[in-house]
Amino acid sequence: MKPLDVASLILGAEATIAKLRADPIASFRFSSKQQRQFVTSLSLFRETVLRSGNQAGKSTIGAFAFVAIARGCSELDGEPLPLLGAPNNGLVLAKGREQAKESIIRCYKQAIGDWPHHFEKQGTAITAVWVKPNRSRSDDWSEWSCIRFFVEDGQDLSGMRLDWCHGDEPPKEAAWEELRMR
Secondary structure, eight states, X not given: OOOOOHHHHHHHHHXXXXXXXXXXXXXXXXXXXXXXXXXXXXXXXXXXXXXXXXXXXXXXXXXXXXXXXXXXXXEETTEEOXXXXXXXXXXXXXXXXXXXXXXXXXXXHXXXXXXSEEEEEETTEEEEEEEOOTTOOOOOGGGSEEEEEEETTTSOOTTOOOSEEEESSOOOHHHHHHHHHO
């Protein structure tokens, strides 16, 4: 029996991890039936709700789906995505800044990986991320898709031009009505 070459195994694992981080959207696979149904519904309806327990990966699928849309991807794990054109503008609505940092922003970071992006911060808080669309030739991040992170009751939602929005938790009706108009 041939002895294991541990160094080669480690190098192979590191190369695989680097490939996955370079383009997390390309390697994404649904972890639940609910995730697949959510993405399928995005192309069929103007508004989609994913109601399930935490184990269905609601925040994760929202982040991966909307990063893929921001990049102008036509599908996610074989399911069609709405073609909004890229660059586009989106908004993620969270209940609180700390909750966003610990939950939804972490999911968006995972979905972006090492793909070209730029974080916009206010102090230590991430307020937006600019993501390079797949077909963009520009290295100027201000010409890329923008995903803004807003806190419900903390910021004015009126007057924005949005192509999509993602409520991490069920939003208050007044806030969601304002976003629907956008």
